[in-house]
Structures are given as C-alpha cells and as structure tokens.
Amino acid sequence: MTELPAGLHEFLSKAGWEGAEIDPIPGDASFRRYFRVRRPSGERAMLMHAPPPHEDPAPFLLVAQWLSNHGLRAPEILAQNPREGWVLTEDFGNDRMRDWLDENPDGEESAYAGAIDALVELHRQEPGPFSPYDMPTYLRETSLLTEWYAPAVGLDVDVSGYDAAWSEALEPMLARQKPGVTVLRDYHAENIMLLGDPRMGAPQGLIDFQDALVGHPAYDLVSLLQDARRDVSEDLERAMLSRYAGRAGANEHFEADYARLGAQRNAKIVGIFTRLYKRDGKPRYLDMIPRVWAAMERDLAHPALGPVADWFARNIPDDLRKSGGGTIK
Structure with a gap:
C-alpha cells in the first residue's frame, strides 16, 4: 500500500x-x-x-x-x-538488533548482554499502571494453538483437557509474579534498536511495547532468548540467563517458571503464526514455526510442564512434533 x-x-x-x-x-x-x-x-x-x-x-x-x-x-x-x-x-534510526547482528555477528554477546541489563533495570522499578498477566490471559493465549494450529494440520484435540493442563502447570507460578514487574511482551531482537555499537556499551532503544502488562520477570527473558525470528544458541541462552540471575537475583523456582512461560509463549506463537497465514494470507510466518516448536519442545521437557507435556503426547502425533509442527494447509 x-x-x-x-x-x-x-x-x-x-x-x-x-x-x-x-x-x-x-x-x-x-x-x-x-x-x-x-x-x-x-x-x-x-x-x-x-x-x-x-x-x-x-x-x-x-x-x-x-x-x-x-x-x-x-x-x-x-x-x-x-x-x-x-x-x-523520536527516530531511533535503522539499526534493529536483529539486522545489526546479521552484519556484526561478533557483537552478539555484547548486544544480548545490553538487552539483559535493560531488563534488569526495568525489573528494579515498581510495576507500571498496567493490567495483570493473569490466568485468563495466559489461557486465552495458549488457546490459539488449539483454535488455529490444530485444525490447520487436521487434528481434533481435547480442548478442555488442554486448558486444564495449562491451568495446573501455571497455577504454582502465579503467586510468584506478585507484585510483579512490567512485562513488555514482545521483547526480542526486532524490537530492540541499537543506538550505537553495543560492543562499546551504547544504549538500546525500546519499541513495540504497547501491550505491556504486569507479570513475571521471566516472560521477557523468554521472548528475548527463545526468539521466534532469530536463532539463539542454547549456550547463549544459558549465559544470558546466568547474567540476569547474577544481576537481578533469581529464586529456586526461576528456572521452572522460565520453562513454564517459554512453553506458554511458544504455544501462543504457533497459534498466532498459523492465524497470520490462514486468516491474513501471510505465509512467511510458517517458516518460523519450526524454530518456535523446537524451543517449546525443550520447555516441555521440564518437569514443571508435566501436565502439558502429557497432553501433547496424547494429542499431537510424534511425527508432527519431530518435524517442527508439520505441514500447515
């Protein structure tokens, strides 16, 4: 247009x-x-x-x-x-973190370290005057997988069992996200602007944050480190989680909650990307689903996701899961 x-x-x-x-x-x-x-x-x-x-x-x-x-x-x-x-x-320029890293792969650790440090600073603040990231919101988002992905691959799945599994898996986490932090919800390499060379400690600008809620500090970490649009190695993911924990502190439940929110977010994204193709005619998102699915499978392996992993084992055939979600028609 x-x-x-x-x-x-x-x-x-x-x-x-x-x-x-x-x-x-x-x-x-x-x-x-x-x-x-x-x-x-x-x-x-x-x-x-x-x-x-x-x-x-x-x-x-x-x-x-x-x-x-x-x-x-x-x-x-x-x-x-x-x-x-x-x-x-204000115009932050053209250097999205994603694009800059394509040209400067040696700056990856510095760029991600800067993004982690920005989250640490954000999480030091009192939560903003935004709505809570509550159970109905989590379940509304995860339901995008059964609403859009399942029919697109020809599956008739147990929807009520799916919602119950997510409720059981997420419930232990809810008390730990109070009073909570501001969650930007779409914090990843395409929504971080580099205002100079991160290898020299330059600041980073934030965009696309209009859907902010108050929730768990692990959510934006998942968004950044299990990026749907860019490969982030498991080694870098682990290093940046350690950096966050060292600067912000993390209790004994943090790793489990990170897995919970990783699986939750990735299930949502599989549904959203399927919808962007089926409803909105945007096929380019289909190419990203295998990356998202692989991250979700890693999250589902954590014991905290037991009920959800069991549902996937019963409802999503193994061949679809191993192929990154299968072919969406």
Whole structure:
C-alpha cells in the first residue's frame, strides 16, 4: 500500500513538520503503519498511524511515558492525536538488533548482554499502571494453538483437557509474579534498536511495547532468548540467563517458571503464526514455526510442564512434533 492515509499532512502541519519528506516503512502483522519523516534540515522523526477502531495509540503513549519516566529508553513523543491514531516520535534510526547482528555477528554477546541489563533495570522499578498477566490471559493465549494450529494440520484435540493442563502447570507460578514487574511482551531482537555499537556499551532503544502488562520477570527473558525470528544458541541462552540471575537475583523456582512461560509463549506463537497465514494470507510466518516448536519442545521437557507435556503426547502425533509442527494447509 503506497497511498498515504487521510489526515497525514494536516497532522504533520500542526506538529510543525509541514513540508517534510515522507517515506513509508514496510509493515506486516498489524493495522499500524509507520513513516519516516525528514525536514529539509535533515532532522528526522517517526510517524505512527494506529487508526481506530482496529488500533488505539493510547496504550503506546501510556507505556512510552512510563518507561521514559523510569529511566528506560523509549522514543520521545513529539506530537500526538490519539483520537485519529497519529503519533510522532523520536527516530531511533535503522539499526534493529536483529539486522545489526546479521552484519556484526561478533557483537552478539555484547548486544544480548545490553538487552539483559535493560531488563534488569526495568525489573528494579515498581510495576507500571498496567493490567495483570493473569490466568485468563495466559489461557486465552495458549488457546490459539488449539483454535488455529490444530485444525490447520487436521487434528481434533481435547480442548478442555488442554486448558486444564495449562491451568495446573501455571497455577504454582502465579503467586510468584506478585507484585510483579512490567512485562513488555514482545521483547526480542526486532524490537530492540541499537543506538550505537553495543560492543562499546551504547544504549538500546525500546519499541513495540504497547501491550505491556504486569507479570513475571521471566516472560521477557523468554521472548528475548527463545526468539521466534532469530536463532539463539542454547549456550547463549544459558549465559544470558546466568547474567540476569547474577544481576537481578533469581529464586529456586526461576528456572521452572522460565520453562513454564517459554512453553506458554511458544504455544501462543504457533497459534498466532498459523492465524497470520490462514486468516491474513501471510505465509512467511510458517517458516518460523519450526524454530518456535523446537524451543517449546525443550520447555516441555521440564518437569514443571508435566501436565502439558502429557497432553501433547496424547494429542499431537510424534511425527508432527519431530518435524517442527508439520505441514500447515
């Protein structure tokens, strides 16, 4: 889509950016659209259009302000019109952590160490004024696997048993996520912007945090270290978990809760990626499912996931599991 949304020029004019050059940035998985705008002087900013009723920029604005107020590097808000879905922000540049690492693989440990340290700082803060990551939310997310993936591979599965298994596995964790921490929920290498060379200790910027909740500190670690979009070696995963534990502290239940949330998140993602293909016609997400499935299988091997692992053994044929989820039609 190359046509500019109605109201774009009016918003920029009121924001003091009249006559700026406008470059659309490709997007894929939501109704949000992004544009880079440049003044003749060379000054740049990012323009987000999150139009109601499909999108609402208010949560983004709330979380961005909270993060900035608590020492985290969210983009500065330059202008806004939430009613019409417009937000103009600071431009963090082009160096997504994912893309930068493709060109600088020797910087992987430094980049991930910086991302871990940002989480440590986030988790030192009191949780933000966001909704809780509660059991109904966890179960609503895991149900995406039975709702979308199972029928896509021709399986008739035990849905009530699936929900019961997840409830049993997750229940022991709930008390340990109170009072909780701010959970960004999509904290991975495509949503971390490098504001310089991480090998030199440069800061990292955060984006795509509008769905923040209050929950368990292990969730964003899982999002980062079991990344659906980028291979993270098990050695690096273990090293970064150790780094987090050494800086933030971790009780004797942390490894089990990390596995619980890993399995929960990965089951959700398998469902979401299947939905993006089946409902939205976006087949590129299918190529990521084997990576997600492999991480989920590792998580399911932890004793804390016993009820869920038993359900998978009864409902998902072994050949599908060994092939990374099988062929989705």
